[in-house]
Amino acid sequence: MDEDSIVISERRTVYKGFFRIDHFRLRHRLFAGGWSPELSREVFLRHNAAGILLYDPGRDEIVFIEQFRLAAHLAGFAAWQLEIVAGIIDMDESAAAVARREAAEEAGLAVIGEVVPIHRFLTSPGGSTETVDLFCGRVDASEAGGIHGLADESEDIRVVVKSSAAAMALLAEGKIENGFTLLALHWFAANREALRRRWR
Numbered sequence: 001m002d003e004d005s006i007v008i009s010e011r012r013t014v015y016k017g018f019f020r021i022d023h024f025r026l027r028h029r030l031f032a033g034g035w036s037p038e039l040s041r042e043v044f045l046r047h048n049a050a051g052i053l054l055y056d057p058g059r060d061e062i063v064f065i066e067q068f069r070l071a072a073h074l075a076g077f078a079a080w081q082l083e084i085v086a087g088i089i090d091m092d093e094s095a096a097a098v099a100r101r102e103a104a105e106e107a108g109l110a111v112i113g114e115v116v117p118i119h120r121f122l123t124s125p126g127g128s129t130e131t132v133d134l135f136c137g138r139v140d141a142s143e144a145g146g147i148h149g150l151a152d153e154s155e156d157i158r159v160v161v162k163s164s165a166a167a168m169a170l171l172a173e174g175k176i177e178n179g180f181t182l183l184a185l186h187w188f189a190a191n192r193e194a195l196r197r198r199w200r
Helices: 070-074 095-107 164-172 179-198
Strands: 006-016 020-028 039-045 049-056 061-068 080-083 085-088 112-122 131-138 157-163
Touching (some): 049 179, 085 095, 131 179
Antiparallel strands (some): 049 061
16 A cells, blocks of 8 residues: 555644644545545654663663653553653754763763664554654663753653663563563563674
8 A cells, every 4th residue: 555545634633732632534545445434533643752772781781761650650550660761852853863862861871882773663553653763872881870851851760770681580570561661672682692792
């Protein structure tokens, strides 16, 4: 199917606050031929994001952050989530530049050398436009710690350092509950030895 297989007859913004929601009326071509009936859909329009897994190959440690997440709480998960560093991409920034900036803002760490691309993906293609670029970056975990974040964004972010073995145990026990971090850690499990050779 291509772009000619979608006809949008109406689009209007129904909410605009911290986030934005647009309502659509549309039809699309069907696999069996012909067209769907007119559909009514809302889409959550969110800025794209970049995330970065911070890894110290010498100490074999991963630097996480922990912060309060209202949506996680409302969904029945832990309100304070253990996550990788991540942030929203502004129009004039590259995803890699955002990953570096967020490492400094949220974890107080400078990324050493080039970042390694992990994957680019949609968080929820059924209802959101949000696209995420994930990276892995080398850091010195001996400098990690403390509480970080931007005061004007009401951020209260604690740095948490785990050995790679402890991080993998959390993953295996189902204690990592957010998609960015799950994807990054599964990638890390498959690429840890290659990273250690690359950054030896």
